[in-house]
Amino acid sequence: MTPQELKSLVRTIPDFPVKGIQFRDITTLIGNGPGFAATVDWLATRVKDSGAQAIAGMEARGFIFGAAVAAQSALPFLPVRKSGKLPCDTIGVDYALEYGSDRLEMDPTSVTAGQRVAMVDDLLATGGTACATAQLLRQAGAVVSHAFFVIDLPDLGGAVKLRECDVEVAALMEFDGD
Ligand SMILES: O=P(O)(O)OC[C@H]1O[C@H](OP(=O)(O)OP(=O)(O)O)[C@H](O)[C@@H]1O
Numbered sequence: 053m054t055p056q057e058l059k060s061l062v063r064t065i066p067d068f069p070v071k072g073i074q075f076r077d078i079t080t081l082i083g084n085g086p087g088f089a090a091t092v093d094w095l096a097t098r099v100k101d102s103g104a105q106a107i108a109g110m111e112a113r114g115f116i117f118g119a120a121v122a123a124q125s126a127l128p129f130l131p132v133r134k135s136g137k138l139p140c141d142t143i144g145v146d147y148a149l150e151y152g153s154d155r156l157e158m159d160p161t162s163v164t165a166g167q168r169v170a171m172v173d174d175l176l177a178t179g180g181t182a183c184a185t186a187q188l189l190r191q192a193g194a195v196v197s198h199a200f201f202v203i204d205l206p207d208l209g210g211a212v213k214l215r216e217c218d219v220e221v222a223a224l225m226e227f228d229g230d
């Protein structure tokens with residue numbers, strides 16, 4: 053499937069979760085078997101080329117793609133979770149989103165010192181989630197140099213912000229604000 057065909061599988065819902073947001077919904081993409089497989093293949097190829105030794109995915113939509121890519125690549129998967137979900141001691145970080153704020157936490161012992169960890173998520177908007185995740189992973193001892201997304205919303209500046217945090221970015225498709 054071409055990137056353009058994959059893009060056509062993403063559904064846009066206006067005014068969700070708040071008025072003025074064009075919500076780019078991957079439900080319809082992952083609901084298409086060949087589309088989901090081609091998306092995971094695209095991500096797995098980039099992860100392999102990056103030399104990553106593990107994949108971190110951000111709850112919740114990052115788990116869908118991150119875990120699939122990790123399993124296909126036979127790499128460890130590190131879940132970066134929303135606040136209060138992990139039963140162990142955690143490290144955490146608060147961050148801002150396109151439509152609010154949140155907190156992410158992880159088990160610091162899930163990373164080994166110097167491990168090269170790539171981030172995988174469904175969508176890059178302001179970059180708040182991915183920058184916060186890079187900060188957490190680095191605090192735990194990881195080397196974080198790459199992030200891979202299905203969707204980038206370039207108007208929101210996430211790729212620029214991530215490069216400022218020394219993270220290289222690649223995305224399968226882009227949506228302009230409209
Ligand atoms: O670049 P940013 O501005 O940080 O936005 C991108 C993040 O927003 C969405 O997650 P959300 O927090 O809505 O959670 P969900 O995956 O649980 O739906 C999306 O899955 C990314 O993780």
Ligand SMILES: Nc1ncnc2[nH]cnc12
Nearest residue numbers: 074075076077150175177
């Ligand atoms: N416009 C958007 N659509 C889907 N998920 C998002 N996460 C942040 N902004 C988003």
